[in-house]
Amino acid sequence: MENEVKLAAGAMVTLGLATAALVVLPYIQVRDVQAPEGLKPYSSAALRGRAVYIANGCVYCHTQQPRDRGFAPDFERGWGRASVPGDYVYDRPHLLGSMRTGPDLLNIGVRQPSKDWHLGHLYQPRAYVPGSIMPAYPYLFEAKAAAEPGDATLKLPPGYGPPGQVVVARPEALDLVAYLQALNRSYPVLPPAPR
Amino acid sequence: MDSAILSLLGAFLLSIMGLFVFIWSMRKGLLVENPQAASVIFAPGEIGRVDDPALQAPAQAGLQAAAAEPGDAAHAPHPQALAQRIAADRSSAFPVFMFIAFACLWLLLGSVAGLTASLKLHMPDWLTGEAWQTFGRVRTVHLTAVLYGWITNAALGVIVWLLPRLLRTPLAGAMWVMLGGALLNIGIASAIGAIGAGWNDGMEYLEMPWQIGLFVVAGMVCIVGPALYTLARRQVESLYVSVWYHVAALLWITLLFLVAKLPGVHFGVQQATMNWWYGHNVLGLWFTPVSVGAIYYFLPKVIGRPVRSYNLSILGFWTLAFFYGQVGGHHLVGGPVPGWLVTLSIVQSMMMIIPVAAFSINMAGTLRGRMHLARQSPTLRFMMFGGLMYMLSSLQGSFEALRAVNQVTHFTHFTVAHAHLGAYGFVTMVLFGAIYFMLPRVLGWEWPYPRLIALQFWLAATGIGIYFTGLTIGGWLQGTYMLDATRPFMDSVAVTLPWLQWRSAGGALMLASHLVFVGHVLAMALRFGPQRTGAALFSQPAVEFAHGK
Numbered sequence: 211m212e213n214e215v216k217l218a219a220g221a222m223v224t225l226g227l228a229t230a231a232l233v234v235l236p237y238i239q240v241r242d243v244q245a246p247e248g249l250k251p252y253s254s255a256a257l258r259g260r261a262v263y264i265a266n267g268c269v270y271c272h273t274q275q276p277r278d279r280g281f282a283p284d285f286e287r288g289w290g291r292a293s294v295p296g297d298y299v300y301d302r303p304h305l306l307g308s309m310r311t312g313p314d315l316l317n318i319g320v321r322q323p324s325k326d327w328h329l330g331h332l333y334q335p336r337a338y339v340p341g342s343i344m345p346a347y348p349y350l351f352e353a354k355a356a357a358e359p360g361d362a363t364l365k366l367p368p369g370y371g372p373p374g375q376v377v378v379a380r381p382e383a384l385d386l387v388a389y390l391q392a393l394n395r396s397y398p399v400l401p402p403a404p405r
Numbered sequence: 406m407d408s409a410i411l412s413l414l415g416a417f418l419l420s421i422m423g424l425f426v427f428i429w430s431m432r433k434g435l436l437v438e439n440p441q442a443a444s445v446i447f448a449p450g451e452i453g454r455v456d457d458p459a460l461q462a463p464a465q466a467g468l469q470a471a472a473a474e475p476g477d478a479a480h481a482p483h484p485q486a487l488a489q490r491i492a493a494d495r496s497s498a499f500p501v502f503m504f505i506a507f508a509c510l511w512l513l514l515g516s517v518a519g520l521t522a523s524l525k526l527h528m529p530d531w532l533t534g535e536a537w538q539t540f541g542r543v544r545t546v547h548l549t550a551v552l553y554g555w556i557t558n559a560a561l562g563v564i565v566w567l568l569p570r571l572l573r574t575p576l577a578g579a580m581w582v583m584l585g586g587a588l589l590n591i592g593i594a595s596a597i598g599a600i601g602a603g604w605n606d607g608m609e610y611l612e613m614p615w616q617i618g619l620f621v622v623a624g625m626v627c628i629v630g631p632a633l634y635t636l637a638r639r640q641v642e643s644l645y646v647s648v649w650y651h652v653a654a655l656l657w658i659t660l661l662f663l664v665a666k667l668p669g670v671h672f673g674v675q676q677a678t679m680n681w682w683y684g685h686n687v688l689g690l691w692f693t694p695v696s697v698g699a700i701y702y703f704l705p706k707v708i709g710r711p712v713r714s715y716n717l718s719i720l721g722f723w724t725l726a727f728f729y730g731q732v733g734g735h736h737l738v739g740g741p742v743p744g745w746l747v748t749l750s751i752v753q754s755m756m757m758i759i760p761v762a763a764f765s766i767n768m769a770g771t772l773r774g775r776m777h778l779a780r781q782s783p784t785l786r787f788m789m790f791g792g793l794m795y796m797l798s799s800l801q802g803s804f805e806a807l808r809a810v811n812q813v814t815h816f817t818h819f820t821v822a823h824a825h826l827g828a829y830g831f832v833t834m835v836l837f838g839a840i841y842f843m844l845p846r847v848l849g850w851e852w853p854y855p856r857l858i859a860l861q862f863w864l865a866a867t868g869i870g871i872y873f874t875g876l877t878i879g880g881w882l883q884g885t886y887m888l889d890a891t892r893p894f895m896d897s898v899a900v901t902l903p904w905l906q907w908r909s910a911g912g913a914l915m916l917a918s919h920l921v922f923v924g925h926v927l928a929m930a931l932r933f934g935p936q937r938t939g940a941a942l943f944s945q946p947a948v949e950f951a952h953g954k
Contacts, residue, residue, distance in 0.1 A: 212643055214636050214652070221653035221726060225660060225690070228730025231749060232682035233664070233675075239743055240675040265603030267541015273816060277739040281812060283890035293741040298673035303607040306677045306740060310816035310887060311526070313894050335529070341895050343526055343902075345540045346533045 245299040248397020252300055252389070259389025262350075262382045263305070271344070273307035274316040274393070290317035290395055297395045312344055319394040328387040329379050330366050337370040350383035435716050442643045443711035443718075446571065446702060448486030453477035454709045457782040458845035459852055468781045472708060489573045489640070496575035497566050498847045500582040504562030505840055505847075506930075507590050509923045511554025514597070516916045518547035523909045527902055537601040545600045545612050552687070553613070553621070554593045556828065557658075559836040560695040561586065561628060564651045566843050567702055568632055571648050572639035578631030585627030592620030608676070610684040611665055618666040625659040646718040650698030653726065657690040674741055681733035688827060689729035696791065696835040697721075697764060703842055704788045705771060708778055713770030721763035728756040735806035738815060754806035761799040768792050783858045787838025790866060794830030798823060813888060818901060818908075819880025822873050829915070830869045837865070837922065844929060853934020857925045864918030872911030879904025 252260065263269070276284040278292040285291060293316055298304060322328065330337060333351050335344040353375045357363045362384060364377040371377050379387075430436060444452060455472045457465065522544040525531060532538040569576045576582070596613035599605065605612040613621070632655055636648070665683035705712050712718060734742070734750030772789070779786045801823055804810055814820055841858060845851050852858060879901040886897035928934065 214644065217644065217649055217652060218656060220723070221656055222660075224723075224726040224730055225657055227727070228682065228686070228733075229664065231731050232733050232746065233679045236675040236678040236743060236746060237671065240673065243673075264605065264607035265542075266536070266539055267545055267605075269607065269609070270541055270544055275740045281739045282888055286890040287894060295674040295741055297741065298677075300673075302672040302676075304673055304676040304680065305607065306674075306737070308609060308736060308816065308820070311818075311898070339895065341899055343529045343898055345525060345529050347539065348533055349536045349539075 240295050243295045243299060246294075246296045246397060246399050249297065249299065249395070252392055255385050255388040256392040257389075258382075259385035259387065259392075260305075262386040263389055264303070266347070268315075269305050269307045271309050271311035272313065272315045273310055274314065275306045276314050276316055284314060287313065288317075288321050289314040290320070291399075293395060294399050296399065312342075315390070315393055316395050317393060319391045320396045323391060325387055325391065326365050328390055329362065329364050329383060330370075332383060332386065333364055333366065333377060334370050337367045347383070350380050350386070352378045352380055354378055435719070437716075439715045440711060442645070443705075443715035445641060445643050445645045446647075446706055447482075447709075447711070448490065449483040450480050451482040451486075452709060452711065454482065455707060455778070455782070456709065457707045457784045457842065459783045459841040459855075459858060460781070461851055461855060464781065464855070468778060471781060472775065472778055486573075490570055492575055493569035493573065494566070494846050496579060497569050500576070500579050500586060501562045501566045501843065501847050502930075503583055503586050504558045504565065505844065505926070507586065507593075508555050508558035508562060508836075508840075509926050511550045511558065511593065512919050513923055515547050515550030515555055516912075516919050518543050518550060520909065520912045520916050522547055523905070523912045527905045527909070536603060542601055542603065545605065546597050548610070549593065549596050549600060549612060552610070552828070553596070554590075556692055556832055556836065557593075558586075558590070559840065560654075560692065561589075563695065563699050563836065563839045563843070564632065564655065565628070566847070567647055567699070568635055568651060571641070571645045571702070572635060573641045574635060574638050576631065577634040577638060581627050581631045585624040587624070588620050588627060589624030592617050592624060595620065608680045610687055611680065613666075615666045615668045618662065622659070622663050622666070625655075625662065629655050629659055645702070646712075646715070646722060647698040647702040649722050650694040650701070653722075654691055654694040654698070657694075658687065661686050661690065677737060677740070678734060678742055678746060681736040683733070684736065685733035686730055689725075689732065692828065692832045693729065693795070694722075694725065696832045697725075697795065699835050699839045700764075700768070700788050700792050700795075703784055703839055704768065704792070707782050707785045707788070707842070708772070708775050710771060710775070713767050713773075717763045717767045721760040721767070724756070724763065725760040728753045728760065732757065732802075732806065735811065738806070738808055738811040751806045751808065754803050757799055757803050761796055761803075764792070765796045783855075783862065784838045784842045786862055787834050787841065790862075791831050791835035791838065794826060794834065798827040798831055801826065813884035814880060815884070817880040817884040817887070818876045818904070819884060822876035822880055825869065825876070826873050829865075830873065834865065834869075837861070840926075844926065848929060850929055850932060851934075852925065853928050854925060857921050861918045861921045861925070864914050864921065868911045868914030868918060870911070871914065872908050875904045875907030875911060879908075 275293050276289040276291065279285045297316070298306075327338065329351075331339070332347045334346050334348075335342040336346075351364065353372045354361075354377075355375060357376050357378060361376075362379040364371065364379065366377065453472075453474065455465070455468045457468060460468060521532070522540055525540045525543065529540075536542070565576065565582055592613070595617045599614050599617060600612055604614055606614055632652065636652060661683055665679065671679045701712060701718060731753040732750050734746045735754050738747050738751070740747075776789070779789050805814055805820070805823060814823075841852070882900045882904075883897045886892050886900055887894070
């Protein structure tokens with residue numbers, strides 16, 4: 211091989227083919243997908259919470275893509291039906307994830323609707339799930355001598371809070387919980403049209 | 406149309422095309438061996454001469470004696486060709502040293518962050534007080550520091566050093582290359598700071614905010630320009646296979662990064678396919694071709710014999726270029742993406758066996774009867790280890806893409822183990838070997854403590870061995886437990902714990918090896934140890950002759 215132009219051109223053609231297959235065609239195929247009727251855009255609190263989810267890297271341990279019942283027992287675990295492209299119309303960026311060090315979260319708002327549970331679990335996961343290896347997020351909270359009016363105080367199981375103090379959620383924690391509660395793709399979707 | 410007819414038609418067209426390619430390759434004489442093209446890395450008369458600058462003179466002589474084969478010519482290498490090589494080395498010394506110095510810095514930071522993240526997975530209440538210490542951020546700092554900081558800097562060092570050598574011309578625009586290196590590393594440092602502070606774009610491998618990515622793109626453009634200009638000014642007729650891999654890789658990564666970082670184009674599911682198109686191509690079209698290209702140069706150069714089959718290396722290059730770009734969809738097996746895309750990626754993942762086989766057969770043929778030289782040559786040891794791990798990790802990756810295997814391994818630590826086998830066992834080990842070869846020529850100084858090279862090799866090899874074995878077993882168990890609906894999810898967490906601890910043990914050995922490595926580089930740069938080749942920084946006389954004797 212003596213020709214550098216052929217080399218560069220060939221390299222660009224192979225990359226172009228790959229880009230066409232993996233980027234352009236999916237873009238064309240999926241960009242016009244409509245949001246299913248049951249899916250509402252995220253509230254602004256949920257969007258702020260989504261930013262907290264991204265900033266702290268929750269995606270590295272939690273997927274948001276329950277799989278088909280024929281493939282894996284995701285439904286049996288209560289993670290919801292297999293997701294479809296329409297479920298992600300409002301997701302910028304996507305948070306499909308690639309690890310299940312923890313469970314799938316696409317329907318965590320259905321499975322665990324309680325705000326108190328989420329706040330306490332973020333403060334100390336092992337107070338609610340023995341054996342959990344999820345990090346604790348004390349920096350999303352504040353320990354105070356007494357709660358002030360308007361504070362969201364945690365109701366922790368005995369022995370998990372700082373003695374003699376109350377733990378109060380910071381706005382980031384409240385936003386994050388709003389996002390987790392909004393994770394709900396339990397509305398029905400039509401199966402894809404047969405081809 | 407009926408799918409059976411469609412696949413029959415596809416098979417027919419494919420066979421016809423294959424036939425035409427075969428006829429074309431016969432006409433071009435591609436099936437006839439081409440030893441001349443494989444020998445362009447040697448000066449006339451140099452074949453049969455070993456070359457490992459990581460060795461001191463007596464050890465080099467021992468290696469030469471061990472490598473002697475009947476039929477070796479006795480005459481000396483062509484002095485003019487050697488002078489050309491020395492001029493090429495000198496032109497690139499400053500930028501190469503800059504890339505290696507940055508690479509060492511990020512290697513240390515990245516491995517400390519990696520070990521911290523690993524420990525956090527089995528000590529979840531350790532270091533939780535500050536936001537920047539949380540697992541999700543430390544892990545991402547690790548990834549950014551080792552992938553963009555260590556591997557990319559070291560890879561650029563290898564490319565910038567090899568291109569002038571292989572093209573027999575001084576590096577054009579060294580100042581531009583250094584400007585590019587500065588911009589790139591400003592980008593990396595800012596990205597690590599941003600991720601620690603919680604500012605990231607939220608996609609794996611693409612966490613760096615796109616605003617910071619502009620620095621990386623500008624830096625890459627400043628480096629690609631001089632590389633292409635050097636290519637245009639070459640003084641050699643035939644382009645050696647490493648040049649192909651390296652030039653193509655430079656173009657690929659620049660475009661990949663640019664396209665992937667365009668803000669505001671993608672969302673939802675199609676963004677996920679773009680994400681994994683990039684995510685796998687950064688490995689397949691950047692780390693892999695750089696490292697394979699490095700092996701194609703350093704391995705034959707050390708043993709003083711051209712690669713067994715030059716045409717096999719061409720086959721390997723074009724099949725890698727074609728198949729590797731399309732494998733990214735296998736990261737979304739079972740996900741909410743179009744089925745054809747996943748199937749395409751699985752097929753191309755299996756096709757990756759072809760370039761890997763071409764590479765492995767070629768290297769095995771080149772090394773046949775000469776593997777014992779690895780006992781004496783540190784560079785060869787790293788290259789052989791890296792090449793073997795390339796074969797293993799790529800074959801593993803092909804089979805991991807199959808739906809039946811992926812069902813178990815997807816979303817588990819098994820994938821993490823596989824990623825480290827590729828990025829560490831293969832790429833990082835090759836880069837270590839390349840740096841051991843290059844740095845004495847760059848600095849005009851020998852490695853001060855040769856035993857540290859052996860120590861570093863064994864620490865790194867043992868470390869990745871423990872890491873990979875532990876995490877592979879743990880990940881597989883995790884996957885089978887997750888698929889078993891009768892087991893609670895928490896079982897799949899509990900079963901991984903001992904293996905996560907093994908991973909930390911392996912990671913600690915790897916960090917120790919990096920401390921040895923960086924310490925050794927530092928000692929060399931600061932002129933520790935007995936002086937041997939007697940040269941001042943960046944203005945050395947003909948070191949090549951000293952080794953060539």
